[in-house]
Amino acid sequence: xxxxxxxxxxxxxxxxxxxxxxxxxxxxxxxxxxxxxxxxxxxxxxxxxxxxxxxxxxxxxxxxxxxxxxxxxxxxxxxxxxxxxxxxxxxxxxxxxxxxxxxxxxxxxxxxxxxxxxxxxxxxxxxxxxxxxxxxxxxxxxxxxxxxxxxxxxxxxxxxxxxxxxxxxxxxxxxxxxxxxxxxxxxxxxxxxxxxxxxxxxxxxxxxxxxxxxxxxxxxxxxxxxxxxxxxxxxxxxxxxxxxxxxxxxxxxxxxxxxxxxxxxxxxxxxxxxxxxxxxxxxxxxxxxxxxxxxxxxxxxxxxxxxxxxxxxxxxxxxxxxxxxxxxxxxxxxxxxxxxxxxxxxxxxxxxxxxxxxxxxxxxxxxxxxxxxxxxxxxxxxxxxxxxxxxxxxxxxxxxxxxxxxxxxxxxxxxxxxxxxxxxxxxxxxxxxxxxxxxxx
Amino acid sequence: xxxxxxxxxxxxxxxxxxxxxxxxxxxxxxxxxxxxxxxxxxxxxxxxxxxxxxxxxxxxxxxxxxxxxxxxxxxxxxxxxxxxxxxxxxxxxxxxxxxxxxxxxxxxxxxxxxxxxxxxxxxxxxxxxxxxxxxxxxxxxxxxxxxxxxxxxxxxxxxxxxxxxxxxxxxxxxxxxxxxxxxxxxxxxxxxxxxxxxxxxxxxxxxxxxxxxxxxxxxxxxxxxxxxxxxxxxxxxxxxxxxxxxxxxxxxxxxxxxx
Numbered sequence: 001x002x003x004x005x006x007x008x009x010x011x012x013x014x015x016x017x018x019x020x021x022x023x024x025x026x027x028x029x030x031x032x033x034x035x036x037x038x039x040x041x042x043x044x045x046x047x048x049x050x051x052x053x054x055x056x057x058x059x060x061x062x063x064x065x066x067x068x069x070x071x072x073x074x075x076x077x078x079x080x081x082x083x084x085x086x087x088x089x090x091x092x093x094x095x096x097x098x099x100x101x102x103x104x105x106x107x108x109x110x111x112x113x114x115x116x117x118x119x120x121x122x123x124x125x126x127x128x129x130x131x132x133x134x135x136x137x138x139x140x141x142x143x144x145x146x147x148x149x150x151x152x153x154x155x156x157x158x159x160x161x162x163x164x165x166x167x168x169x170x171x172x173x174x175x176x177x178x179x180x181x182x183x184x185x186x187x188x189x190x191x192x193x194x195x196x197x198x199x200x201x202x203x204x205x206x207x208x209x210x211x212x213x214x215x216x217x218x219x220x221x222x223x224x225x226x227x228x229x230x231x232x233x234x235x236x237x238x239x240x241x242x243x244x245x246x247x248x249x250x251x252x253x254x255x256x257x258x259x260x261x262x263x264x265x266x267x268x269x270x271x272x273x274x275x276x277x278x279x280x281x282x283x284x285x286x287x288x289x290x291x292x293x294x295x296x297x298x299x300x301x302x303x304x305x306x307x308x309x310x311x312x313x314x315x316x317x318x319x320x321x322x323x324x325x326x327x328x329x330x331x332x333x334x335x336x337x338x339x340x341x342x343x344x345x346x347x348x349x350x351x352x353x354x355x356x357x358x359x360x361x362x363x364x365x366x367x368x369x370x371x372x373x374x375x376x377x378x379x380x381x382x383x384x385x386x387x388x389x390x391x392x393x394x395x396x397x398x399x400x401x402x403x404x405x406x407x408x409x410x411x412x413x414x415x416x417x418x419x420x421x422x423x424x425x426x427x428x429x430x431x432x433x434x435x436x437x438x439x440x441x
Numbered sequence: 442x443x444x445x446x447x448x449x450x451x452x453x454x455x456x457x458x459x460x461x462x463x464x465x466x467x468x469x470x471x472x473x474x475x476x477x478x479x480x481x482x483x484x485x486x487x488x489x490x491x492x493x494x495x496x497x498x499x500x501x502x503x504x505x506x507x508x509x510x511x512x513x514x515x516x517x518x519x520x521x522x523x524x525x526x527x528x529x530x531x532x533x534x535x536x537x538x539x540x541x542x543x544x545x546x547x548x549x550x551x552x553x554x555x556x557x558x559x560x561x562x563x564x565x566x567x568x569x570x571x572x573x574x575x576x577x578x579x580x581x582x583x584x585x586x587x588x589x590x591x592x593x594x595x596x597x598x599x600x601x602x603x604x605x606x607x608x609x610x611x612x613x614x615x616x617x618x619x620x621x622x623x624x625x626x627x628x629x630x631x632x633x634x635x636x637x638x639x640x641x642x643x644x645x646x647x648x649x650x651x652x653x654x655x656x657x658x659x660x661x662x663x664x665x666x667x668x669x670x671x672x673x674x675x676x677x678x679x680x681x682x683x684x685x686x687x688x689x690x691x692x693x694x695x696x697x698x699x700x
Contacts (some may be wrong), residue, residue, distance in 0.1 A: 317567045
């Protein structure tokens with residue numbers, strides 16, 4: 001099938017996988033792995049969901065039994081895996097995607113059961129693999145098999161490394177695995193299917209390619225994921241070598257998507273917190289405190305730094321208020337002037353009409369100016385007028401500025417509003433006197 | 442040009458999530474230039490009307506952007522304000538001297554955290570007011586340029602409309618800021634020993650973060666209002682900062698990564 005290139009890859013491996021005695025046959029119990037693989041494989045596209053579900057029901061038990069041998073660090077994962085059957089989140093996961101997802105896991109988990117020639121595989125490795133697988137099947141929606149292969153299931157291999165990459169070993173790993181556990185919880189069926197499909201006896205096959213499909217809502221998760229693949233290649237070249245078929249599948253373009261469930265998120269957040277707090281504060285709100293050496297700052301220094309910060313912030317706020325008031329007043333005044341011009345223009349027109357014969361009308365020059373102003377920008381007109389009257393508007397401005405500075409600096413905003421309310425009147429009255437000299441010219 | 446540079450600088454200094462929420466001053470200026478460079482199509486012509494339409498359309502888009510961002514932040518601040526208040530009450534009630542389990546150590550520790558958070562919160566709110574102001578200034582300037590270059594009368598009525606916009610009505614935020622300040626003064630009173638240390642070192646290095654942004658905003662404001670080449674009826678007078686030494690004493694270096 002074209003749609004599932006990865007699967008086709010896995011075919012040859014599938015047999016190997018099955019021979020591994022991996023738990024989670026597609027639709028039967030473990031021992032029957034090889035045959036169901038062949039049977040179920042063609043069935044996958046159609047009835048994967050159904051088979052998956054069945055798998056999920058049966059697999060937990062199988063897995064548990066197999067994985068129990070691999071406790072080590074991930075021991076607690078088993079306990080959590082018991083709940084995975086309840087965590088089925090199959091919605092619209094396309095069959096082959098699921099498949100691809102799970103197969104690597106399955107293979108890994110299966111290796112647990114069987115005697116896989118995994119160099120690194122500690123028990124934890126395998127258990128985590130299976131757990132990943134479980135979770136994957138349930139909660140992920142992959143776009144293609146290849147993406148499934150991309151999943152760094154191998155992380156379990158480098159269990160310690162993975163955890164270390166995230167943060168501190170013990171505690172972090174526990175949380176991480178718990179979280180990963182949840183992720184894998186629902187993945188069982190797929191994992192088992194995949195196991196069969198791959199039929200690969202070595203975990204290594206699937207190892208390098210698995211990348212967790214990350215849903216859009218969990219960028220952090222992706223960060224974690226990306227750490228994992230880094231670890232993987234570092235480990236065993238041997239593993240990688242075997243994983244050739246998967247590598248090919250790996251190169252397939254589509255990106256898997258994981259459905260981020262609330263439970264998933266909770267565990268993730270827990271893990272992250274244990275690992276040292278959220279990194280999502282891309283806005284690193286560093287204050288002056290952080291600027292000082294984090295080790296040596298004393299209480300007084302912190303307080304002082306905070307006070308300084310407050311000072312500056314208060315200052316900025318003050319100035320912003322002043323500026324805003326000024327801007328409002330300027331616009332207000334502009335509006336008043338505009339009205340003045342318009343009124344004068346109208347009255348000027350009327351005057352012209354009534355006294356059409358009196359061309360020596362002293363107000364004509366200024367009227368002409370005023371008449372032109374609506375046509376041009378009012379700024380030009382006012383500038384012409386300013387040229388005539390000189391300092392009047394400037395004085396008005398500075399007067400405004402002084403008063404508003406006083407107001408803004410010392411009074412509260414509410415108080416500042418009052419002068420603004422009386423502003424239109426002031427504007428009118430101030431415009432009048434300045435207007436008269438102009439018209440008199 | 443000066444404003445454009447200043448604006449760019451401010452955008453650089455601002456909180457990362459805010460960077461693309463500012464006015465696209467440069468693009469608008471280019472548009473104004475292109476409109477005015479076709480002088481034959483002026484006043485009354487169809488082309489001119491179309492150009493103006495486009496300009497207005499872009500401006501409206503920008504305003505929408507400001508409004509959306511501003512209101513989102515405002516809402517966030519209202520919620521955080523409540524949370525902070527509650528947090529303070531909880532700590533006082535639990536570990537305070539009259540609380541259920543008076544514990545000075547815990548109280549001090551929690552209060553220290555709250556103090557830092559509340560100062561940052563205050564800073565963010567002020568930066569939002571600054572955001573509003575910077576964008577308004579930019580709009581006013583670009584409108585002035587437009588009118589100057591095309592001889593249009595777009596500015597005055599348009600700016601009146603802008604004044605009414607949610608992003609410019611910063612009253613609520615200012616109120617929250619004041620409330621924050623009074624809370625801080627109430628909960629963290631200045632102690633005598635601190636007063637004696639008020640004469641502090643001249644130079645403080647500010648790295649990334651809210652503090653840096655605030656200082657940058659202040660400096661920027663001062664620069665923008667230093668002296669306009671086209672000082673006119675609608676220009677803001679130069680900024681007169683009381684205690685300007687305070688601001689100048691804070692040097693803004695490039696962010697030093699704190700390992």
